Amino acid sequence: MAVLLKDKPANHPPSYYIRQRLLQNKPAMAGLGIIVLAILVAILGYAIMPDSTPNANNGLVQIQKKTPGFSTQVLRIATPNPGASINPFTFILSGAPEAYSEVPIESYSFKGDSLQVQPLRSNNALADQPRTFGLNEIVADPQNYTSAADMKQAIEDEHIRNKTYWLGTDKAGRDVLSRLILGTRISLGIGFVAVLISIFVGIVMGAAGGYFGGWVDKLMTFLMTVVWSVPSIMLVIAISLALDSKGVWVAFVAVGLTMWVEVARVVRGQILGLKEKTYIEAAQVLGVPERLIIFRHLLPNMIGPLIVIATANFASAILIEAGLSFLGLGVQPPAPSWGMMVNEGFQLIGAKAGLYLVLLPSLCISVLVLAFNLLGNGLRDAYDPKIPLTNG
Template sequence: MAAPVATVPVPAPVRTPSYYVRQRLLANGPAMAGLAFIALCSLVALLGYLVLPDATPNANNGFVQLQKQPPGTTVTILRVPLMDSSARQPVSVFDRWLSGTPARFEELAISGYRISGDTLVAQPFQAKGALAEPVRRYALARITGRTAPAAEQKSLLEADHIEQRTYWLGTDKAGRDELSRLLLGTRISLGIGLVAVLISLAIGITVGAVAGYAGGWLDSLLLGLMTVVWSIPGIMLVIAISLAFGSKGVWTSFVAVGLTMWVDVARVVRGQMLSLREKTFVEAGRVLGLPTWRLLTWHLLPNLFGPLIVIATSNFAAAILLEAGLSFLGLGVQPPAPSWGLMVKEGYDLLGTRAGLWLTLMPSVAISLLVLSFNLLGNGLRDAYDPKTPLTNA
């Protein structure tokens, strides 16, 4: 009888801490849903004008006849070439992606048209309760750019200069496409959040690391500065910063929101630094003669990566809310830029009318979903970096 063969236990694979962080995050359904929505909004913000139905700068192409139209409105648009030679200049893909395509046509919403000889007679679109506008007359040769028989002119007209346009989310009080402005607003909201987080991280990490590592009178001085800034309302700081810059606008809002959020980061970094500076590896670095900057940047700050990621997602959501509130009050992004807060304000001014409800509701829902997504992702990251959180997918 053969002797039994001893089995050698197979050792468990060695996993890095980042592996377990990823597994905990992937197992968190709400956090992954928030991440997916943030990724979708980021894709829309990156593509920008390339995916908008209205690709004019700031999606600002409005029609007086189409003010406050309900979602799903479909109208016929007549496109008459502009005589200005600058409107016919080619636009590069980069310029179109960055700032949109200038209007090349004079567009008119019409309810019908007919051809009389060599003249196009168009009846402007008339909304309910609006005064009837007189008919518009255009030379067919001016619209199509060529002289041809009537049948051929009609074919050219219908192929290149008449289109059916659907406003899936309706139009605002200026007759602009609400869907285009809502999508373009993601670029401003995410842009302000990103710049604000980068500014707050740069200032907060520097101040918090110096205060926590140095200690003594320098720590007391910087802690006092943090306390003073912490006690000032964020809106008051933004107003003061806007007055200091002497202007209001997108870039001023970027910087102002960022300069009001660094205290959160600094306090977290300072607290973590106070506990880490007494660790054995820091004492070993001092004994080896490592310079202070090397200890901070290569050995201490990498240990703060987890808490900084969590607070960055929280600050991202707070920055979006702060920018929306400032734009609602008229202190942030200025018209005609499509900020979600500004769009809420425009809808709020129309409450009590038929259009006020959806013009207020749609940007409000967009703000709420994006802020909720960042909060869910922040909660998921906090749990993922906590070693006590059970690991369901090993």
């Protein structure tokens, strides 16, 4: 007699259920999408920026503090000694100086072998006076043109363009959109390096205290308590003074060294519970070296909590860097930082452009921090085996 056998449920590894719970968490996936988009923007950087000069620092005084959507004609004057060509990798990494200077203009007219322009009106009466340029001064290689008519046509086609500042300009006349894009790279870079530093230092401190116990644990706990009680800003100031420098890399290290305590506390607590397990005692009896017990048997069981902490620390690092840059203790000019841009806009409160200069970088900070928090909450739920799957 035939026996009908029911299909056995599929046996999947724990990582399968973690992945499925994360995929079913829509807020977490939305946060992950925002983070992936921010990473792509940060990687491409100068390749997608309207202003691809180093640090997006091409400022035009005539168009400072303009609101989003501002558009003007610009006369591009070739520089006499342009720099050497830059390979694509270097360009994406650090940008390239412009091969021309720009003059915002309202109108222009050709008169013989010269071009007369009316500069864009500003608060400087001398700068508003009409200016005259020889055609040879504008183009890069005048000898390549057979006649003045050809040169005039080339100037109209290549050297006079409409330029739109989609998110306006700052107090130095720099493109806000370009500086926001480059600020994404700085915020994510500081967050990534800070998380790496905090994870490494936290694992070493927490694992040593939790596994060895005794005076080692007391010493590590004392260090955690001291660092935990000191404000992050004071630690950054102390680290900056110790390194005798203020800059991007100092900010990276300083933020990372202020965030390791939470990692160390979690690692210490986890190891205190895991080291009493039978398989750890068996490894000790068999004479397995302590470093192998820690790195092969204990730490792999803490990957889940460490990933959750890393996402939370990433968000915290972005906030700390923005606060430090706002106070002038983080990234230094002319490198763009969202916190520094908020400070620049705060100094222009009362002006219409000041509202946008505060609002736009603040919105970028809030959205990116929210994305990491949503992903962190989703990862926390995904690693919780008590939460059931809705499908399958």
